[in-house]
Amino acid sequence: MKNKLLPIFITSVFIIIFIFFYKGLQNSNIYTPKTKINNKIPIFNGKLFYEKKIIHSSELFKLEKYYLLNIWSSWCVPCRQEHPLLMNLAQSKSIELIGMNYKDTKINAKFFLAELGNPYKKIIFDDKGIKAIEWGAYGVPESFLIKDGIIIKRYIGPLNKKLFNEINFLIK
Numbered sequence: 001m002k003n004k005l006l007p008i009f010i011t012s013v014f015i016i017i018f019i020f021f022y023k024g025l026q027n028s029n030i031y032t033p034k035t036k037i038n039n040k041i042p043i044f045n046g047k048l049f050y051e052k053k054i055i056h057s058s059e060l061f062k063l064e065k066y067y068l069l070n071i072w073s074s075w076c077v078p079c080r081q082e083h084p085l086l087m088n089l090a091q092s093k094s095i096e097l098i099g100m101n102y103k104d105t106k107i108n109a110k111f112f113l114a115e116l117g118n119p120y121k122k123i124i125f126d127d128k129g130i131k132a133i134e135w136g137a138y139g140v141p142e143s144f145l146i147k148d149g150i151i152i153k154r155y156i157g158p159l160n161k162k163l164f165n166e167i168n169f170l171i172k
Contacts, residue, residue: 049123090119
């Protein structure tokens with residue numbers, strides 16, 4: 001009798017474990033941070049990319065103007081995909097693009113911009129990724145639409161044509 005109960009017991013345990021794992025796969029707990037909109041921009045000092053100068057956030061983001069802060073890296077494939085849209089957006093007189101180069105080397109970033117063009121009015125060099133964390137970013141690319149020092153909209157991931165049209169609609 002004991003010999004027959006042992007295989008049944010082991011089989012039952014495996015079935016129960018399988019059911020728990022199967023249910024766990026169906027429950028997606030992907031973490032997405034809360035989108036902080038209608039919050040003031042973080043106050044910070046940052047190193048400018050091309051100039052050996054520290055700049056305060058109040059010097060970058062003036063009132064009465066739209067800005068798009070785009071966090072990017074040369075090693076980021078989606079950053080490459082969204083770059084033509086940023087180049088297009090940079091031609092608009094209604095918005096100014098500010099770049100934040102995230103955990104990158106200056107040499108690689110300069111090659112990236114030389115190859116694809118530079119859509120940014122100013123670039124903050126964030127080699128350690130600390131400034132991006134202050135903004136609440138957790139990856140690249142990530143963009144923040146700003147007006148009057150307030151974050152109006154946050155875009156996680158690469159910009160696409162639909163988001164490009166949304167930005168153009170919001171800034172008009």
